[in-house]
Each structure stands twice: as structure tokens, then as C-alpha cells.
Amino acid sequence: MDPNQYIAEVELGDVEEQETLLPSDQRISFDTISTKHRSIQHYSAVLAGIFFLLSSFAVVEIWRKPSEAKCVKRLNGWSPMLDAVQYQRVDFKDESNVSFMGIPTAHLEKKWDDLWRFGSLGIPETYLPYLNKSVSEYDWHHLPSELGGGIQAYFEGFHQIHCLNLVRQYTYRHEYDYSHVHAFVNPHIDILEHVEHCLEILRTKIMCEADTTLYSAAHDLERGSNGPIHTFYSRWTRSEEMSVSDDRSKPSNSLWIIRNEIWRSVTITKQFLPKSLYALVD
Known part of the structure; x- marks a missing residue:
């Protein structure tokens, strides 16, 4: 075996x-x-x-799932400011911020000016397609080469606040001297025509981005807020990261602007700009 x-x-x-x-x-x-x-x-x-x-x-x-930042980018054209937007939810009452209301004073005028007077910046021509525009479409205004060059551009949000401010100023034109404000003495456009232009800008903005937040009614408004709760842009820029200077020499990490016909610069740290725009601030 x-x-x-x-x-x-x-x-x-x-x-x-x-x-x-x-x-x-x-x-x-x-x-x-x-x-x-x-x-x-x-x-x-x-x-x-x-x-x-x-x-x-x-x-x-x-x-x-879209984030708030993605929603903003979907609802707005390209801009170097997109990454600087911040948000917060606020339950506010009617007339909750009276500091921007009332008979004009020098202090009140400054508060309004500080909301929007940030001037312009230069955008390279290669970025025009992001704005659905082309180099040959218009006779674009360019900034001087010593300021970095590029097509002069403004942030629309600041333009809209300017328009709101101008409507306010026109309302109080008999209570305050606005002879030093360019819009009131501009020889190329009548002040009323300018105001109507601004009203149309604001109407279009409101109707294109209709607010669906519910505005609740109440008999006794003193007992609480009847204002809606909004999620809104608390800032378009982060003030602790931005400074304004009259120095004509080009500092590092800066975008160049024109403000009140004086060459100035707005410094914005790179972390709030798309990488594709680093060339603007180097």
C-alpha cells in the first residue's frame, strides 16, 4: 500500500x-x-x-449642492471681487440704521461716500471674454502704463450705491449745498437725467434679482421686528485687508484705481483674488 x-x-x-x-x-x-x-x-x-x-x-x-459662493458666481459676471464676498443672516427692522437717514450734514455725506468711493481698476484685455465682451467691441478706456495698464473698470455694486446716494442727494437738494458734487454741475448730463438713469439702474437690479423673502404684517410694530430675515453681503471687501494711499509709486500686492482724479491704490491681499489675477498684483 x-x-x-x-x-x-x-x-x-x-x-x-x-x-x-x-x-x-x-x-x-x-x-x-x-x-x-x-x-x-x-x-x-x-x-x-x-x-x-x-x-x-x-x-x-x-x-x-451649491455653496453661497457658487451661487454668487452663477448669478454674477466674472469679477476679482467674487472671492471677497462675505455673508451673514440678519433680522432687521424698518429704519433700523438711521445713521444713513435724515437731513444731510457733512458727516452724513461722508458716511455715504465711504460706502462706494473706491474708484476703478485695470482689467487686462485678455479677461474681456469673461465679461462676454471683445477688444474690438468698444473704444475702451485704458489706464496709464505706470498704473499697470488695462481697461478701466468699476465694481457695479459701488455704482449702484452711488446711484442710490445720488437719488437721496437729489431729494434733499434744497436742504443742502451740492454744488461741489460733480453730478450736480456736470456740463455733459443734466442732473435730472442722471437721476433717472440711476433709478433705471436700481429698478433693473431689483427686478432681475427679485427678493422672495416674506415681509410679514403686524398691528403692533413696536412689539417686535416686522422686517424680513435676509442673507446678504455684509462686505464686498475686508477692510482689515485693504488700505488706500495717495502714493503714486506702485506698491506690491495692489490694484490701481483712480479716485477723485488722484492716483491711488487699493491694497488687497492675494488670498482674496483668483490665482489668474496674480499678475495684476505682482
């Missing part, structure tokens, strides 16, 4: 003998053990697959 066959028969006999020595209720079938093992492997694979699918679904949903 083949020695290997003999050893195999002896070992098999030993196993069978051991099985017969165990009580019937303690005997374990090797087939049963193998079946249970396969079942555990099967359930583990199913659970792993379910976990993977749920994780993938969660990642896709998070990726698809």
Missing part, C-alpha cells in the same frame, strides 16, 4: 473515531461550518457594497 494513502486513511479514521466519541448534540458538521463561513462572507460583501453606495451618494450630493 502507498504510504501516503495509508497515512490519509489513518487520519480519516482518527477523525471519524473522534466524532463518534462526542455526544450527538456536540457534534459539528464540517459542511455546516463551511456554509456559515460563506454566509458571513456574503453578508459582509453586501454591507460593504451598501456602505460604498451610500458614501458615493453622499459625496455626489455634497458636490452638487
Whole structure:
């Protein structure tokens, strides 16, 4: 007999003998053990697959859900200011900020001017396609080369606040001397025509971005706020990261602007600008 066959028969006999020595209720079938093992492997694979699918679904949903910053970029044209927008939710009352209201004074005029007088900046011609425009479309005004060059551009948000301010000033034109304000003495455009232009700018803005927030009515307004809760841009720039200088020498990390016909610069740190605009501030 083949020695290997003999050893195999002896070992098999030993196993069978051991099985017969165990009580019937303690005997374990090797087939049963193998079946249970396969079942555990099967359930583990199913659970792993379910976990993977749920994780993938969660990642896709998070990726698809637009952030506030993405919403702003979808609702606005390209601008180097997009990454500087901040948000906060505010429940405010009517006439909640009276510091911008009332009969004009020098202090009040300065507060309004500080909201929007940030001048202009130079945009490279290569960025015109981002604005859906072309070099040959208009006779663009360029900034001097010593200020970095580029097509002169303004931030529309500041333009809109200027328009609101001009309407306010026109309302109080008989209570305050605005003879030093260019809009009131501009020989190229009548002040009323300018005001109507501004009203149209504001009407278009409001109608194109209609506010769907509910404005609730109340009999006793003194008991609480009847103003809506808004999520709005708390700042367009971060003041702690921006400074204005009359120095004509070009500082590092700066965008050049024209303000009140004086060469000035607005310093904005790179972290608030797209990488593609770094060339403007280097």
C-alpha cells in the first residue's frame, strides 16, 4: 500500500473515531461550518457594497449642492471681487440704521461716500471674454502704463450705491449745498437725467434679482421686528485687508484705481483674488 494513502486513511479514521466519541448534540458538521463561513462572507460583501453606495451618494450630493459662493458666481459676471464676498443672516427692522437717514450734514455725506468711493481698476484685455465682451467691441478706456495698464473698470455694486446716494442727494437738494458734487454741475448730463438713469439702474437690479423673502404684517410694530430675515453681503471687501494711499509709486500686492482724479491704490491681499489675477498684483 502507498504510504501516503495509508497515512490519509489513518487520519480519516482518527477523525471519524473522534466524532463518534462526542455526544450527538456536540457534534459539528464540517459542511455546516463551511456554509456559515460563506454566509458571513456574503453578508459582509453586501454591507460593504451598501456602505460604498451610500458614501458615493453622499459625496455626489455634497458636490452638487451649491455653496453661497457658487451661487454668487452663477448669478454674477466674472469679477476679482467674487472671492471677497462675505455673508451673514440678519433680522432687521424698518429704519433700523438711521445713521444713513435724515437731513444731510457733512458727516452724513461722508458716511455715504465711504460706502462706494473706491474708484476703478485695470482689467487686462485678455479677461474681456469673461465679461462676454471683445477688444474690438468698444473704444475702451485704458489706464496709464505706470498704473499697470488695462481697461478701466468699476465694481457695479459701488455704482449702484452711488446711484442710490445720488437719488437721496437729489431729494434733499434744497436742504443742502451740492454744488461741489460733480453730478450736480456736470456740463455733459443734466442732473435730472442722471437721476433717472440711476433709478433705471436700481429698478433693473431689483427686478432681475427679485427678493422672495416674506415681509410679514403686524398691528403692533413696536412689539417686535416686522422686517424680513435676509442673507446678504455684509462686505464686498475686508477692510482689515485693504488700505488706500495717495502714493503714486506702485506698491506690491495692489490694484490701481483712480479716485477723485488722484492716483491711488487699493491694497488687497492675494488670498482674496483668483490665482489668474496674480499678475495684476505682482
